[in-house]
Amino acid sequence: MFSILFFFGMPFLAAFLIIYFLLPCKVMSKTCHFFVASLALPLGLGISSCIYFFQASHFYSFSRTPILETMVWVALVGISFIIQRKKSVPVEINKTYCISDQKTSMLLTIGFVLVAISAISIFFVESLHRPHGTWDAISIWNLRARFIFRGDANWMETFTNHSSLFPADYPLLISCSTARLWRYTGSELTFHPILIAFSFMLATVALLVSSLTIVGGRSKGLLAGLLLLGIPYFSSYSAAQCADIPLGFYILATFILLLFSRRTPGNTMGTVFMAGAMAGLSAWTKNEGLLFVAAVIVTLLLVKTPEEKWCASWKKITLFVCGLVPVLAVIAYFKFKFAPESIYFSELNFESFFEMIFEIDRHLLIATYFVKEIFSLTGLTIIILPLCLLFFGVSFEEKTIQEVKIISITLLLVTIGYYLVFLIAPYELEFNLAFGLKRLYLHLLPSAIFGFFLSMPPIKYPQGIR
C-alpha cells in the first residue's frame, strides 16, 4: 500500500510543484490549488510514462528502481522553481465578469454532490464487474502493459510480432503507466489500471469544474460538472480502462491552459509551454491525439484578435511547439523503432480509396451515425444545452468569442478528421461506426462542455431563493 502511494504520489507531487511554479494564479488560493491538483496527476502520470518508456528501452537493468525518474523530476521541479523566482509578481487570471459577490445555488451544490456519488458508484460497479476493463483494455492497453512488465529485458521483442499486439502502433501512455506501477510495486494487480482510470475520470471533472469556477464563477463550474457526470456513459466508460477518457482530459487541459495564457497579463510563457506539453501527452495517449495536435496548431494560426500582433502570435505558437517537442520526440522514437505502419496507411489502396471517397452511401451512413451517436452518448441530458441557451443566453464579450472560436474550430477540425478516417478505414463501416464513434466523442465531450459554458454569461442567483 505504501509503495503504491509513493509511486502514485511522487509524480503527482512533482507535477503539482511544477504547475504551481509556472502558473501565475496564486492569489485565488483555494480554487487555484484545486485546479493545479486536477492538472497535476495526469501530467505527472504522462511524464512518468515517457520516462519509464525511455528507461525501459535504454537502461532496462535500472528499471526496477525509479532512479532516473526521480532525477528527472528533481531537475524539472528545480528548473520550474528557478523560472518562478525570475518571474514578476503573481497576477490574477481575468474572469469573464466581475461576479465576486455572486452566491452559489445550494440546490446546485447538493445536486452536484448527488450526481457525483452516482457517477462514482457506476465506476465502482463497472470495475467490480469487469476488473480487467473492456475488451479494448484487455486486448490493447493492458496487454501491452503485461508484455512490457513480463517481458523483462526482452520486452521490446514483443513488438516484433505485430500481429500479437494488433494494432501495434498505438502509443503507450496508459500501458507504460500501468507497467510502471506494476514494475515498481512488484505486483501485477488489476487494482493499478483501475486506479489510473479513476484518477483520469476524477481529474477531468475536477479540471472542468475548477477552471470554469476560476473564469466564470462556481455556478457555471458546477453546472458543467453536473452535465458531464450526468452522462452515464462517461463514468461507465471511465471504468473501461481505455485511453479515451485520458485523451479527453489532455485535450481539455490544452484548451484551458491556452485560455489561461490569454487571460493572464504579463509573462505566460510557462502556461503556453505546459499547454504544448499537454497536447503532446494527448498524442502519446492515442493516435487521435496527433490529429488534435495538428488541429490546435492550425487553429492557433487562424484565430487571432485584431489587436494581437503576428509577432506575439508566432511567439506563442513557437512556445507551444517547444512544449510539444519533448513528448513528440518520445512518440517519434516509439513510432520509428517499435511501431509498424498504421493500418490506415499500410492497407491503403488508391483505387479503393477513391471508390470509398465518392461513395454516397458511405457518406450518408457516416453522417447518420455522427448525429445519432450524439444523442446516444448524451441521452436525456442533451436537453440541458438548449435550455441553458434559452435562459442564460450567450456572452458577446470579444475575449470569450475568441476563446470559444479556438475551441470550436479545433473540435470541428478533429471531427472532420474522424469523419475522413471512418471514410477510408479498411474495416466494415457500420461495425466500425457502431463500435468506435461514441468512444471518439468522449475525446471531445469535456472540451465541448467547457466551450459551451464558457460562452454563457454569468448565472445569477438573487438572495433568498438559494
Place this chain on the structure above:
Amino acid sequence: MKKTMQILNDNKFLTILIVALCFYSAMAGLMETIQRSYALGISSEPLRKENGIQLFKTKLPKNGVVAYVTDNHYDLKSLGILQYELSPLILLHGKGQQRIIKSINGPSNYEKFCKQYPSPKYIIGNFNTKSKYNDFCESNAVALIGEIDNITLFKRK
C-alpha cells in the same frame, strides 16, 4: 403569472430542472450498470463457466505462462481467458490459422517467446479439426490435455 415569470427569471426553475435531469440520468445509468452486472454475475463467473473455462481453471498453473494460438482474437473474449486471473499470457494470433501453425513450426516469434520465458508449458488453441492439432502436437512436442467448444489446451512434453 408575475410569480411564474419571477421564478423563471431568477434561474431557480432552470436549476431544479437541470439537477433533476442529471440526477435522473445518472441514477438510470447506475441502475442499468447494476442490473447488467448482476445479470452476468458480479465476477463474470457464469460467463467463464459457459465458455468452458472451468477446464482451464483446474488444469492451468497458478504462475505458468500460457501461449494462446488462435486465428481470431475475438475468441479471447468469448473464452474469457484474458479475464482469467491465472493466465499470465503470451498472445499469438494472426490472420489465418495456417499462417500461425506455419510460423510456429519455423523459427518464429513463438520460439523467441519460449526462450524468453522459462515455462510456456501450456498452450491454448482453437484448432477445429483433429488433424490440425495432431500436427501441432507433433511439431511442437506438446500433449493434448483437454478440449471444450473447439478450444484446446496443450501441455509441452
